[in-house]
Amino acid sequence: MTNEMPDWIRLHKALAFEAEKGFIDLVGKQYRFSEFLCLTFGNFPTALPPKERLRWHQVGMQFANYPNLTLPERQHLVAEVRRYLNQLQQELETEGPQINYESKNQHPTTPIVAEVSKRLAPTLDKQLRDLPEIGIRKSENLGRLNLYTVRDLLFYYPRDHIDYARQVNISELEGGETVTIIATVKRFNFFTSPKNKKLSILELILKDNTGQIKVTRFYAGARFSSRGWQESLKRLYPVGSMLAACGLVKGGKYGLTLDNPELEVLANPGDTIDSLTIGRVVPIYALTEGVMANTVRQAMMIALTAAVNLKDPLPKGLREKYALMELKDAIPNIHFPKDSDSLKIARRRLVFDEFFYLQLGLLQRQKKAREIQTSAILAPTGKLLEEFNEILPFQLTGAQQRVVNEILTDLQKPVAMNRLVQGDVGSGKTVVAVIAILAAIQSGYQAALMAPTEVLAEQHYRKLVSWFNLLHLPVELLTGSTKIAKRREIHSQLETGELPLLVGTHALIQDKVNFQHLGLVVIDEQHRFGVQQRAKLQQKGEQPHVLTMTATPIPRTLALT
Secondary structure: OOOOOOOHHHHHHHHHHHHHOOOOOOEOOOOEHHHHHHHHHOOOOOOOOHHHHHHHHHHHHHHHOHHHOOHHHHHHHHHHHHHHHHHHHHHHHHHOOOOOOOOHHHOOOOOHHHHHHHHHOOOOOOEHHHOOOOHHHHHHHHHOOOOOEHHHHHOOOOOEEEEOOOEOOHHHOOOOOEEEEEEEEEEEEEEEOOOOOOEEEEEEEEEEOOEEEEEEEEEEOHHHHOHHHHHHHHHHOOOOOEEEEEEEEEEEOOEEEEEEEEEEEEOOOOOOOOOOOOOOEEEEOOOOOOOOHHHHHHHHHHHHHHHHHOOOOOOHHHHHHOOOOOHHHHHHHHHOOOOHHHHHHHHHHHHHHHHHHHHHHHHHHHHHHHHHOOOOOOOOOOHHHHHHHHHOOOOOOHHHHHHHHHHHHHHOOOOOOEEEEEOOOOOOHHHHHHHHHHHHHHOOOEEEEEOOOHHHHHHHHHHHHHHHOOOOOOEEEEOOOOOHHHHHHHHHHHHHOOOOEEEEOHHHHOOOOOOOOEEEEEEEOHHHOOHHHHHHHHOOOOOOEEEEEEOOOOOOOHHHO
16 A cells, blocks of 8 residues: 555656756666656555546556657656646645545556566666666676676675664664764864865764764865865755764764764655665675775666566465565565565575575485485494594584484485585584594595685695594695695595595696595585586595585575675
């Protein structure tokens, strides 16, 4: 159900701004002008009488064709709709409160929202450089993040979010919170730092009916110290004007302040905030040198119009069973959620997808493993495991012992194990992996541990050496930095079976690395390897068991949390 009355102010503002800019179908923060009008007129305000609904619907359909109209036709349509809205507003406000006429039967049979979005949205495979709102220069920057198509952008999930949506009174502010306040400018001050002539500082005293706070913004660069810039800021933030300000609340020498906040001028206290930041749950994306956060956010806003074209791979029955949001709704809400609840629901859907696909992949691998051949049956008990338990300076926790028992049970089966061990850093995943490795070695097989980086591989190697020396077992490290002579020695020991355990990076999957009897593959942080890379390591043996260790089992989505 929509609001009781149309949002007159926002509609008039949009039409006036489009006329002012020359009827170019302006691109806003979230929609084009024509899209916004189509979406707005696609819903009936509850105060709208039945006699007006057909006309309201027709206006929306006219704006669906707005991008194809000539300039005179656009001018005529905008002028006509402005007159219609003025007349309708006078009639509704004169008549007073209306009966709620909401009825399912009176909705258009084809929702304008869906129809318009599909018509105006770019295709999922459209190149970003071909979108006029992005262009070649911005697309080259986005290419540094491997973002080339609309689809690439949609599935480039934020690594975090900052919640600016919480609006509070000044008296309720507490240090460490990220908030939005609506307040009036009480005092304006702009000056150049006495210690740095290229640093200019804006100080505003903002007040609401509960208190006041000083906010400070810094401008680095000689151009900001000019008289003209100072006057432009003074006109932008005059005393008595209403502002929306958002940022991190910090405690200082003279009380609380907002740390370098985002500011937006509001004509009235109830105005809609149009910023990409203020009053929103803001996405934080992984960036690289030369790519600004707002470049990605603005491009994402443009790409999100294409989300309506996403086909949901999960059937309706499955979504309903687990109360999952549709994919075309989850994608926009993981990037620019309306609030924290929307973000939570969207994340839940995408997390489900990743777990679901991971499970399907594991089941598929198990099926193929059964069809191809059997795996090595590894002994769950023996001298090596007993000695390792004796040298461990601690007892396994209940959770660790349970996981170990499950793994050892799997290793006794003729079907290749494909198990994922998830736990936070320091939770003991490595100890669990070592027990599985020793089970393979004492059964006459070799093991390999592959890590995504040399640093991580070296950490594993040093830890394993400290344990394996006590067990009189050799272990070697193979990375891209390993010298040629050492590589040849390792290759030879692997082929003869002298080397029971090899730790390394992608170097393990090189053609020259050949194991005599590879029985177990341990992969750390599997999502940082490609599918083919993992498969290539497994092909070094005859259906080896696979144990995956990770702190973030879901490649993209759990990285958001």
